[in-house]
Every structure is written in C-alpha cells, then in structure tokens.
Amino acid sequence: MTHIAPDSLRADCANCFGLCCVALPFAASADFAVDKDAGRPCANLQQDFRCGIHARLREEGFSGCTVFDCFGAGQRVSQGTFGGQDWRRAPGTARRMFTVFPVMRQLHELLWYITEALTLPPARPVHADLRRALGKVDGLAGGSPDALADLDVAAVRQEVNVLLSRTSELVRAEIPGRKKNHRGADLMGARLKGADLRGANLRGAYLIAADLKDADLRSADLIGADFRDADLTGADLTGSIFLTQAQLNAAKGDPTTKLPDGLTHPTHWHRPST
Known part of the structure; x- marks a missing residue:
C-alpha cells in the first residue's frame, strides 16, 4: 500500500x-512587480537559491510569490x-x-x-x-x-x-437540506456576508474580492475556488474539503476565521491594516 x-x-x-x-513565468500585475519569462531566474533569486526579499515580498510587489x-x-x-x-x-x-x-x-x-x-x-x-x-x-x-x-x-x-x-x-450529502451549487460561478465581489454555504459546491468558483465575512462554509467543496482578496474574517471553514494553504494565503481574514485541521492563518492576516 x-x-x-x-x-x-x-x-x-x-x-x-x-x-x-x-x-x-509571471507578468507585471497586482501580484508581481515585473515581467519574467519561463526559464529565466527571478532577479531576487540568490546564488544559494534563496529569495533575497523573502521577508518583504508583499511590500515589494510580489504577493503572488506568497500565494x-x-x-x-x-x-x-x-x-x-x-x-x-x-x-x-x-x-x-x-x-x-x-x-x-x-x-x-x-x-x-x-x-x-x-x-x-x-x-x-x-x-x-x-x-x-x-x-x-x-x-x-x-x-x-x-x-x-x-x-x-x-x-x-x-x-x-x-x-x-x-x-x-x-x-x-x-x-x-451528510449536510441536511438543499445545498447551493455554485460550481464555476462568477461570484467576484459578491456580498455573501453571513451566508449559509454549508455543503455548497464551490468548485472553481470565482470569489475574487467577495465578502464572505462570518459565512458558514462547513463541509463546502472548495477545490480550485479563487479566493484572491476575498474577505474570510469570522468565516467558518472547518470541515470544508479540498481547501489549500495557497487559497488562504490569497485571501483576507483574521484570527477569528475558523480553519480545517492542518491549515494555518497566513501571517499577513495578523498584520494591522494600513
């Protein structure tokens, strides 16, 4: 086995x-400060294969690397x-x-x-x-x-x-009642504060900048969901399935956000907003 x-x-x-x-490769955008072709070392890569700005990636415009x-x-x-x-x-x-x-x-x-x-x-x-x-x-x-x-x-x-x-x-199916099906849905900027999304199908959903504060996402399928800049403050994701650390790193939240076992609150969630 x-x-x-x-x-x-x-x-x-x-x-x-x-x-x-x-x-x-990456392209100059909100996620990366510059363009880089595939196969070309990033200018911040040091000879020992470490990142020269690892501690300041977000501040230097490379938030995509932290995700x-x-x-x-x-x-x-x-x-x-x-x-x-x-x-x-x-x-x-x-x-x-x-x-x-x-x-x-x-x-x-x-x-x-x-x-x-x-x-x-x-x-x-x-x-x-x-x-x-x-x-x-x-x-x-x-x-x-x-x-x-x-x-x-x-x-x-x-x-x-x-x-x-x-x-x-x-x-x-363990969640009683009718479950919402938002598979692949365009929910960018959606106002879902406090929404009951228990057992929902959110596979591949576009949740960019969505307001998910205090939403109930227990047992929801989150595989491939795009949480960039989504606000998960106070949301309950315990028991959600196929959620990754990278998805959380792309989102916003705070210590009140409840996570599945094995995942952690990103460090930038604990920093005071400016």
Missing part, C-alpha cells in the same frame, strides 16, 4: 533549487528526479528540469487531494479506488525526467477528478 508522508507534500525550499523562481504552493514538487524534482544535481552546476539539466517541475507540481497537488479524501469517513465507498489512484499518481511522479516531460497530465487529472467529485458528493 502506498503511503505518502504529509511533509513530502509541503514545500521544502531548503532542498529545492529555486525552481518556482526560475521555471515559471504559490508547489505541494512539495520542488524538492522532489531537485533531490529525487534529478538526484540533487542543480541547474547552475549542471546547465545541461536546466531545460528538462524546468519542463518537469510544472508537471510534478500538478501530480503533487493531486496527491494532496487524494490524501485528504482518504481521511474523510463519508468517502469510505471510494477509499479503495482512491488508494489505487494514490499509488498510480505517486508512481508517475517517480518516473524519469523524460517520462514526466511526456506525461499527459491533463488525462491523469481527469481520471482523479472523477474520484474527487464522488468524494465531494458523499461528504456534502
């Missing part, structure tokens, strides 16, 4: 070669797939390493969701299928650089999503 250590699905920047700072989460893909590519050989000392590995990293990131995100689904008692009817999926995805993640680069990761995501959708249905 495949077992995934929880820490292996959390970013360990000390064992990564700054891959998110090199492999991925990104590789789910542990960075260290797996750096220390596993490429055996600790970094792209600076072995420049011949650079292009392949930067190609593999986004693929690994998607695989590790799937591993995160599957691992969570396996902890949910209502999803027991699909646990056997989830365990098989866990083994399959982890096996793919352990493949060679060439195998990873050629992987049809969209097909893998589609296959796993069938199980995650079924998990969601089973968990949300």
Whole structure:
C-alpha cells in the first residue's frame, strides 16, 4: 500500500533549487512587480537559491510569490528526479528540469487531494479506488525526467477528478437540506456576508474580492475556488474539503476565521491594516 508522508507534500525550499523562481513565468500585475519569462531566474533569486526579499515580498510587489504552493514538487524534482544535481552546476539539466517541475507540481497537488479524501469517513465507498489512484499518481511522479516531460497530465487529472467529485458528493450529502451549487460561478465581489454555504459546491468558483465575512462554509467543496482578496474574517471553514494553504494565503481574514485541521492563518492576516 502506498503511503505518502504529509511533509513530502509541503514545500521544502531548503532542498529545492529555486525552481518556482526560475521555471515559471509571471507578468507585471497586482501580484508581481515585473515581467519574467519561463526559464529565466527571478532577479531576487540568490546564488544559494534563496529569495533575497523573502521577508518583504508583499511590500515589494510580489504577493503572488506568497500565494504559490508547489505541494512539495520542488524538492522532489531537485533531490529525487534529478538526484540533487542543480541547474547552475549542471546547465545541461536546466531545460528538462524546468519542463518537469510544472508537471510534478500538478501530480503533487493531486496527491494532496487524494490524501485528504482518504481521511474523510463519508468517502469510505471510494477509499479503495482512491488508494489505487494514490499509488498510480505517486508512481508517475517517480518516473524519469523524460517520462514526466511526456506525461499527459491533463488525462491523469481527469481520471482523479472523477474520484474527487464522488468524494465531494458523499461528504456534502451528510449536510441536511438543499445545498447551493455554485460550481464555476462568477461570484467576484459578491456580498455573501453571513451566508449559509454549508455543503455548497464551490468548485472553481470565482470569489475574487467577495465578502464572505462570518459565512458558514462547513463541509463546502472548495477545490480550485479563487479566493484572491476575498474577505474570510469570522468565516467558518472547518470541515470544508479540498481547501489549500495557497487559497488562504490569497485571501483576507483574521484570527477569528475558523480553519480545517492542518491549515494555518497566513501571517499577513495578523498584520494591522494600513
């Protein structure tokens, strides 16, 4: 039986070669102060692969960096797939390493969701299928650089999503009454203060800058929901499913926001507003 250590699905920047700072592109916007092409190191990346402005990312206009989460893909590519050989000392590995990293990131995100689904008692009817999926995805993640680069990761995501959708249905069915279906909905700036969203389907919903103060999101499916600048002050997200730390990092909130086990209040939630 495949077992995934929880820490292996959390970013360990000390064992990564700054891959998110090199492999991925970004554009000048509210999230990034400058443009950067894929494969070009960020100007803030130091020789030891650490960020030179890590403690001031938001102040320097790089809030997008504080939101990104590789789910542990960075260290797996750096220390596993490429055996600790970094792209600076072995420049011949650079292009392949930067190609593999986004693929690994998607695989590790799937591993995160599957691992969570396996902890949910209502999803027991699909646990056997989830365990098989866990083994399959982890096996793919352990493949060679060439195998990873050629992987049809969209097909893998589609296959796993069938199980995650079924998990969601089973968990949300535990909530009595009619549940709201906002899957993929445009709720940008929506006024949802105090809303009863228990067991709601919010998969892929656009909740950018939505007012969710004091909303009840218990047992809601939040996979892929866009919480950028959404206000979660006082909201109850305990028992919500498929919520990630990256989603919380993109939102606003305070210590009164109730979170599922394993997730933490972002540090910027505790800073006084200016």
